[in-house]
Amino acid sequence: MTRLYSIGIDLGGTNVKFALIKNSKKVVDKRVLATKDYKTKEELISQLALTVSDILRVNKIKRSGLTGLGIGAAGLVDFNRGFIHSLTNIKGWDNVPLGKILSGKLKVKVFVDNDVNVVTLGEHKYGAGRGFDNLVCLTLGTGVGAGLILNGSLYRGPSFTAGEVGHIPINVRGPKCNCGGRGCLERYVGNRYIIQMAKKLAADNKQSKMYKLVEGKVNKLTPKIVSEAARLKDKAAIQVWQKIGQYIGVALSGLINLLNPEIIIIGGGVSLAGKPLFDSIRKTVSKRAMPNPASKVKIVPAKLGEDAGVIGASILAASEKNK
Ligand SMILES: [Zn+2]
Structure with a gap:
C-alpha cells in the first residue's frame, strides 16, 4: 500500500512534541509530553514508543502505512546510525542507539538527527x-x-x-x-x-x-x-x-x-x-x-514557528530515498 503518513518527534529539554503528518505536510494529530516527568532515558524511550503506538491506534493507521519516524534532538547525533552521542538539555543521554532501540520496539524505520538540522529541512521544504x-x-x-x-x-x-x-x-x-x-x-x-x-x-x-x-x-x-x-x-x-x-x-x-x-x-x-x-x-x-x-x-x-521541529523531523522519515 502507499505509505501516506510519517511521524515527527521534537525531543527537547522541556517538552517532547509529536506530530502525525499526512502527505508530507499536513499535521493530523499532535501530542506533547513533559520531559521532566520521565526520570531515566529508559522510561522516556518507552514512553516515546507507547505514544507513537497510541497515535497510530487512535488514527487507525497500520505500520505499513507509515514511511517512518523522524526525531530531532539538541545535541551531537550520528544521523547515519541514528545514534545519540550526547544531548545538550537532557542528562544521562550519552551514547544512546535511539534509532535501533525504537525501530526494534516499533518495527518501523527511525531516523534521528540534530534539532537544528531538522528545523533547516522544514524551513527549506515548507518555510x-x-x-x-x-x-x-x-x-x-x-x-x-x-x-x-x-x-x-x-x-x-x-x-x-x-x-x-x-x-x-x-x-x-x-x-x-x-x-x-x-x-x-x-x-x-x-x-x-x-x-x-x-x-x-x-x-x-x-x-x-x-x-x-x-x-x-x-x-x-x-x-x-x-x-x-x-x-x-x-x-x-x-x-x-x-x-x-x-x-x-x-x-x-x-x-x-x-x-x-x-x-x-x-x-x-x-x-x-x-x-x-x-x-x-x-x-x-x-x-x-x-x-x-x-x-x-x-x-x-x-x-514555521513552533511546529518547525516536528515538521522537519517528519521530513527525515518521508523523504523519497527512505521509502
Ligand atoms: Zn564556543
Missing part, C-alpha cells in the same frame, strides 16, 4: 527557504546554531558537527566559551548574554521602558521583555538589539563570504525581536561582507 538550493538557517536562543543546505541537500559534515555558527570566534581575546574556545558568537548573543547586556543598560537608565516593565527588578528581564520594550520605542532596548545585530551580522558576513548563500533564515525565540534586530544585522552585513555575495543574500525570519 522561508522554499525554492532556494543554498541557504543557512540560524536559530537564536540559549544556544546559537545553524543548519546548512548546500546545492539542495543538508550538509552535516563527516562527523555531524557542521553548522556550529554559535562557536565561530568573533574576538581573538574574547571571553572563554564552554566549547573550549574563546570569543565565540554565542558568548555575545546567547540568551543569557543578551540579558546581561539588557540588565546593565536598564540599571544605568532608570527612565527606560525596559526598567519600568520589570518595575526596577532587572533580574526579571528576558529577551521577550527587551523585545516588548523595543516595540514601545525604548532607546535602551533598541540599543540592545542593535548591538546583538552587529555581532550576528559580523559572524554572518564571514559565512556569506565563505558560502555565498542565496538566503539566510533566522529563527528561535530571540528572532522575535523583529525589526531592530534584523535592520542591524542587514546593515552590518552590507558594510562588512564582500559586496557581491552581500548584495545577493536575503536575510529573513523563519516561517
